[in-house]
Amino acid sequence: MARLGILGGGQLGKMMAQKAKKMGFYVTVLDPTPEAPAAQVSDKQIIGDFHDAEKIRELVEQSDVTTYDLEHVNTKALKRLLKEGHRIYPSPDLLETIQDKFKQKEMLARLGAPLPKFRKVKTTEELSSFGFPVVQKACKGGYDGRGVVVLKSQEDVEKALPGETYIEEFVEFEKELAVIVARGINGERKVYPVVEMVFDERANICDLVIAPARIDKNLAEEAQKIAINIAEKLEIVGVLAVEMFLTKDKRVLVNELAPRPHNSGHYTIEACATCQFEQHVRAIAGLPLGSTKLLSPAVMINLLGEEGFEGPPLIEGLEEALSISGLSFHFYGKKITKPFRKMGHVTIVDDDLEKAIETVEKVKKFLKIKAEGKA
Amino acid sequence: MARLGILGGGQLGKMMAQKAKKMGFYVTVLDPTPEAPAAQVSDKQIIGDFHDAEKIRELVEQSDVTTYDLEHVNTKALKRLLKEGHRIYPSPDLLETIQDKFKQKEMLARLGAPLPKFRKVKTTEELSSFGFPVVQKACKGGYDGRGVVVLKSQEDVEKALPGETYIEEFVEFEKELAVIVARGINGERKVYPVVEMVFDERANICDLVIAPARIDKNLAEEAQKIAINIAEKLEIVGVLAVEMFLTKDKRVLVNELAPRPHNSGHYTIEACATCQFEQHVRAIAGLPLGSTKLLSPAVMINLLGEEGFEGPPLIEGLEEALSISGLSFHFYGKKITKPFRKMGHVTIVDDDLEKAIETVEKVKKFLKIKAEGKA
Numbered sequence: 001m002a003r004l005g006i007l008g009g010g011q012l013g014k015m016m017a018q019k020a021k022k023m024g025f026y027v028t029v030l031d032p033t034p035e036a037p038a039a040q041v042s043d044k045q046i047i048g049d050f051h052d053a054e055k056i057r058e059l060v061e062q063s064d065v066t067t068y069d070l071e072h073v074n075t076k077a078l079k080r081l082l083k084e085g086h087r088i089y090p091s092p093d094l095l096e097t098i099q100d101k102f103k104q105k106e107m108l109a110r111l112g113a114p115l116p117k118f119r120k121v122k123t124t125e126e127l128s129s130f131g132f133p134v135v136q137k138a139c140k141g142g143y144d145g146r147g148v149v150v151l152k153s154q155e156d157v158e159k160a161l162p163g164e165t166y167i168e169e170f171v172e173f174e175k176e177l178a179v180i181v182a183r184g185i186n187g188e189r190k191v192y193p194v195v196e197m198v199f200d201e202r203a204n205i206c207d208l209v210i211a212p213a214r215i216d217k218n219l220a221e222e223a224q225k226i227a228i229n230i231a232e233k234l235e236i237v238g239v240l241a242v243e244m245f246l247t248k249d250k251r252v253l254v255n256e257l258a259p260r261p262h263n264s265g266h267y268t269i270e271a272c273a274t275c276q277f278e279q280h281v282r283a284i285a286g287l288p289l290g291s292t293k294l295l296s297p298a299v300m301i302n303l304l305g306e307e308g309f310e311g312p313p314l315i316e317g318l319e320e321a322l323s324i325s326g327l328s329f330h331f332y333g334k335k336i337t338k339p340f341r342k343m344g345h346v347t348i349v350d351d352d353l354e355k356a357i358e359t360v361e362k363v364k365k366f367l368k369i370k371a372e373g374k375a
Numbered sequence: 376m377a378r379l380g381i382l383g384g385g386q387l388g389k390m391m392a393q394k395a396k397k398m399g400f401y402v403t404v405l406d407p408t409p410e411a412p413a414a415q416v417s418d419k420q421i422i423g424d425f426h427d428a429e430k431i432r433e434l435v436e437q438s439d440v441t442t443y444d445l446e447h448v449n450t451k452a453l454k455r456l457l458k459e460g461h462r463i464y465p466s467p468d469l470l471e472t473i474q475d476k477f478k479q480k481e482m483l484a485r486l487g488a489p490l491p492k493f494r495k496v497k498t499t500e501e502l503s504s505f506g507f508p509v510v511q512k513a514c515k516g517g518y519d520g521r522g523v524v525v526l527k528s529q530e531d532v533e534k535a536l537p538g539e540t541y542i543e544e545f546v547e548f549e550k551e552l553a554v555i556v557a558r559g560i561n562g563e564r565k566v567y568p569v570v571e572m573v574f575d576e577r578a579n580i581c582d583l584v585i586a587p588a589r590i591d592k593n594l595a596e597e598a599q600k601i602a603i604n605i606a607e608k609l610e611i612v613g614v615l616a617v618e619m620f621l622t623k624d625k626r627v628l629v630n631e632l633a634p635r636p637h638n639s640g641h642y643t644i645e646a647c648a649t650c651q652f653e654q655h656v657r658a659i660a661g662l663p664l665g666s667t668k669l670l671s672p673a674v675m676i677n678l679l680g681e682e683g684f685e686g687p688p689l690i691e692g693l694e695e696a697l698s699i700s701g702l703s704f705h706f707y708g709k710k711i712t713k714p715f716r717k718m719g720h721v722t723i724v725d726d727d728l729e730k731a732i733e734t735v736e737k738v739k740k741f742l743k744i745k746a747e748g749k750a
Contacts, residue, residue, distance in 0.1 A: 021393070021416045023704050024705075035418070040396060040418050041416050043410070270648075273700070274703070278703075282697065287693070287694065288694055288697040288698040290697065291700040291701045293701070295670045296670050318662070319663055322657065322662050322665065323663040325665075325666040326668070328397075328649070328653075329398050330397055330398070330399075331398055331399025333396070344399065
């Protein structure tokens with residue numbers, strides 16, 4: 001079988017590596033942290049920084065195909081390797097555009113995706129161009145809730161983000177949705193069910209995913225069509241996650257993209273015929289895509305490090321959690337927990353989606369990732 | 376999380392390790408072959424023989440709980456470590472009994488399990504005690520079809536197995552069945568659906584599993600009860616596979632046991648809420664057991680090394696296979712293929728079980744494990 005290289009050894013790389021190993025790939029991971037989650041389940045780790053051109057070359061040259069588990073990598077080095085004929089998916093050019101959220105928005109606009117109004121801001125005055133409230137976002141470096149603020153009124157302008165930013169119309173949304181599309185090298189394409197993403201308000205990190213989304217069939221089809229259109233126009237190879245808003249007046253607007261397996265698709269491991277991680281590997285390896293059929297409704301809960309704790313993780317409430325029928329527990333193997341760090345997740349499959357959703361609050365009460373140390 | 380030790384690094388160890396890693400365990404594998412399948416997906420490998428008492432001690436002392444992916448191990452060393460207070464499941468005493476198929480049969484008789492007639496043979500004359508045809512089995516060392524012969528008539532007596540053997544009534548069976556039961560340290564118990572096992576006649580190796588078995592509900596319940604009874608009386612910790620015959624006159628008879636994840640349960644990875652490998656790890660780690668609910672009917676096909684080929688494996692027909700909707704491909708990562716060696720398997724999930732069964736013949740025609748070298 002082929003050799004797969006993964007730039008980044010976090011949980012996405014880990015789950016990707018596990019599926020690649022299932023299919024017999026030889027997997028190498030590049031990550032600065034020894035025994036990074038993905039490295040624990042792979043054949044080999046190269047210890048090095050995501051921006052170290054030499055280490056990236058080492059990874060790519062040892063692999064038949066290379067991919068990533070994060071966007072913030074050295075795209076210049078990757079572009080050079082691509083030109084030399086190495087297989088790297090998704091394309092470093094796309095990654096570069098996506099790394100800059102404003103450029104990403106401009107690209108989405110060109111593709112005809114429905115979007116909230118947005119504009120670059122260069123002066124403090126421009127922050128109020130759309131009135132208030134307004135969302136301000138950093139062009140670069142935002143991740144898991146960082147790099148986003150809501151300015152409620154003129155007074156909030158002093159809390160505005162520094163650096164290169166843009167503003168976006170504040171959307172009154174009913175739900176946040178996500179759709180994952182997979183596209184193969186030869187253009188074959190599969191789409192996963194629309195899901196609901198629910199965010200933890202304290203840290204603005206997705207902490208719950210509900211599959212399938214409880215929305216009208218027409219709206220679900222519309223959301224899938226929007227995602228498919230983006231994937232096709234971008235000629236993406238691999239999986240592409242499209243995060244969206246369902247507005248209170250029933251419009252579907254695109255929020256942002258991730259050209260890789262995504263938190264909103266973790267439930268596919270237990271609930272779909274082919275999960276997003278295997279699908280991504282199949283796509284970039286030039287193999288046929290698998291069925292995205294939903295075998296059971298499911299909810300997925302992120303296990304974030306508890307506030308107030310930092311150090312080697314301690315899991316509280318695991319026995320109670322595993323006593324819940326249809327619950328699958330994932331723990332990523334990160335050596336240190338920090339407040340709001342993604343440490344693991346659980347998926348609950350249940351024919352009765354509402355029952356599964358009711359279970360969520362219970363699980364969130366007793367299942368906690370703490371540590372001996374204080375944050 | 377806890378540290379799991381696995382004695383044996385084959386495909387069962389690999390799939391067990393992948394589920395343990397999913398849940399955050401630190402996994403160490405003992406196997407004589409560097410880069411054994413299980414070692415490729417684990418944190419650490421100890422290179423050593425299954426009978427090397429010192430290496431076994433090293434594994435057990437580094438692990439909070441130890442288990443195996445095969446039965447033919449040094450039980451004496453394990454018994455000593457157990458006495459010292461180490462956690463080892465299933466019990467080495469049980470393993471010792473099971474290693475000797477005649478002792479296993481005697482044990483099953485004591486437990487009240489329905490069995491074909493059997494008796495030890497000491498002289499050539501005794502081979503005909505049950506008339507012909509009769510099945511002769513080696514007491515020790517049989518595995519994957521080795522150590523079993525059918526003597527059709529008095530003339531076949533010259534082909535009889537040497538060494539310590541026993542004979543068993545030749546059962547006219549309609550189907551071969553298997554049931555997997557899981558039992559926790561505190562006695563919690565779960566049972567998987569009854570499945571059909573279909574054997575490759577050339578090598579007498581299971582090559583197809585059909586889940587659920589197409590038999591009467593009453594017979595399925597009877598088979599499950601028999602398996603549960605054995606698991607409870609043996610106070611097994613972990614999963615126990617019970618292979619059975621469904622005779623032409625509709626009796627369910629026990630054939631043999633395996634106190635570990637079993638080939639007949641590979642389909643549970645894709646088709647059940649909790650697979651046999653995760654279940655085994657949960658059980659021996661003292662965690663609550665998961666739901667055994669069947670999410671979809673499924674068939675599992677073993678990929679055996681083609682006759683006539685030996686060497687680094689080459690997969691033929693993979694693209695065609697992956698084009699089949701609901702097909703999941705497993706390749707174990709063994710460095711060398713040999714005739715009839717278990718190299719991988721595929722599982723097909725389909726709401727329509729008969730359709731999935733029809734697909735099997737197609738898949739078997741084009742999906743082949745060959746090699747550059749000749750056997």
